[in-house]
Amino acid sequence: MIKESFIHIPMVNLDREYLLLKNEIEPSLQTILESGRYIQGPYIERFESEWAAYLNSNFLISCANGTDALQIALMALELSAGDEIIMPSYGYVSAAEVAILLGFIPVFVDVGMDYNLNIEFLNDAISSRTKCIIPIHLFGLPANMSRLLALADEHGIYVVEDAAQAAGADVQINGTMHKAGSVGTIGCFSHFPTKNLGCFGDGGSLCTNDEKLAAKLKMLTAHGQNRKYFHDIIGLNSRLDALQAAILSAKLPYLDQFNRQRRNNALLYAKYFESNHNILLPEYNENHIYHQFTIQCDRPYRDRIKLALMEKGIASMIYYPLPMSRQKAFQGKARIHSDTNAQLLCERSLSLPMNSTLTSEEIEYICTVINTI
Ligand SMILES: Cc1ncc(COP(=O)(O)O)c(C=O)c1O
Missing domain, CATH: 3.90.1150.10 (Aspartate Aminotransferase, domain 1)
Known part of the structure; x- marks a missing residue:
């Protein structure tokens, strides 16, 4: 005792975790500090490709935080003002906040006692104005994605997974295991320090298997441009920085x-x-x-x-x-x-x-x- x-x-014991991985984290930080290249660059590309491989997702785009990830996801989809977005009544507020900021209407659907969206209620809540569902895999337990994806498919609705709390969790769909966040239209992650895959500041990421959507997500993180100083759509400035990317690469294994x-x-x-x-x-x-x-x-x-x-x-x-x-x-x-x-x-x-x-x-x-x- x-x-x-x-x-x-x-x-959480972030200091203990840091001491465990200190020897793996510090050399990359030193390299970045000495390189003078703090925004974009090889450490971002490396983390994006490693995290995409882990998730078995075709495209991975890093961004500034988990709330931005959700906002960017909703901006990338073909949605119109007044569209309804179903989300759980219980959870962290980011999904509702960004939906309202973008002119959409959150529809709050109750959760089961496991904190995840209740699928029966979800079925009942879908209307002709429902365009998207945001399951939040709360506390690290994935929602019932088999049934949720089947419902969404039946109604032609997008699914944006809020996997901020579920980095590395598994979901089973038709007997096959996948990573939480990788099975919806877009998956959103937060790399806030206390998250299971957290950096030492703010960080976020998005994944998708849709190439066109991935290109749009990327543009949205960079002021709507894919060529420097040519802005085709309204975007954000939402970047993961190189130091955080290096920390995430060291922690991912x-x-x-x-x-x-x-x-x-x-x-x-x-x-x-x-x-x-x-x-x-x-x-x-x-x-x-x-x-x-x-x-x-x-x-x-x-x-x-x-x-x-x-x-x-x-x-x-x-x-x-x-x-x-x-x-x-x-x-x-x-x-x-x-x-x-x-x-x-x-x-x-x-x-x-x-x-x-x-x-x-x-x-x-x-x-x-x-x-x-
Ligand atoms: C479920 C959930 N969604 C979204 C977020 C937002 O992430 P961030 O703090 O990186 O913006 C969090 C963070 O606490 C969260 O727990």
């Missing part, structure tokens, strides 16, 4: 190993919580990469757990305290199809520390603090 006075357990460690940590949590019947654990699934380890329980108990952990120097987070569908900024600009579970999950969810470098001693300690409340 670790000495109590020294305990400080954060949600460890992504599967780190995700396996997260799965092992999830199993350990499950073992220590085995006899705590007040807690509902996230399902154990080989396709889950546990970006977050999120438990569910009654609100008073949840709030007591949070307080007890805080008193012991252990972090925990409520992802999220308010459904996307109920955010003030979106009222009057979106349609709520259903969000009963989303509201319930806001009351019941608590994310515990989770990362690849969390030790078994730390997990045991966290669980002991919780189980003795």
Whole structure:
């Protein structure tokens, strides 16, 4: 058991991960610093081709962050103002935010207790104005893409995957495994430092198998130009920088190993919580990469757990305290199809520390603090 006075357990240990990979990260950073070439260049090309190969996707375009990735994806599709975009009622707000910024109407559809889009509700929410679905693979568990893609196909609707929290997760479609993000029309990733494939600042990427779409995505990241100073469409300035690309290339070979460690940590949590019947654990699934380890329980108990952990120097987070569908900024600009579970999950969810470098001693300690409340 670790000495109590020294305990400080954060949600993620970015410093530990850095020390593990220091020798692989630092030489490229040094090379870039000495080269004076900080924007574009070989490190960007290298990361894009390595990440495309990992995802088994034909085209990969890096950009400045995950929110930009979603915005660029929606700008690239043939959509018109007023078109409806279905997305989960529960999750991170980027998808709704960019949809509204671009003049589209988010339609919020409830999630199951696994935090992902409920396919039955999704079916019911599709209207003649629905042009796109954005599943969010929340907390690292991919949505049911087999059924979702079949539905989208049947209705001729685009699918933009928000895979910000699911780098390296697997999805099974007709018995074949694919990487989350690589099976929709466009996949969007965030490389924010705390993500499973995170850099040391902001970063994002998009993937697609459609060549024409890839060319448009690329133009959109670069002020709508594909020849310098010739701007054919309205775009953004959304670039990953060379230092971040080098960091991502150094980390990518460890992504599967780190995700396996997260799965092992999830199993350990499950073992220590085995006899705590007040807690509902996230399902154990080989396709889950546990970006977050999120438990569910009654609100008073949840709030007591949070307080007890805080008193012991252990972090925990409520992802999220308010459904996307109920955010003030979106009222009057979106349609709520259903969000009963989303509201319930806001009351019941608590994310515990989770990362690849969390030790078994730390997990045991966290669980002991919780189980003795
Ligand atoms: C599900 C989801 N989508 C989108 C984003 C936005 O990514 P970024 O912070 O890189 O803009 C995040 C980041 O937290 C996220 O978790």
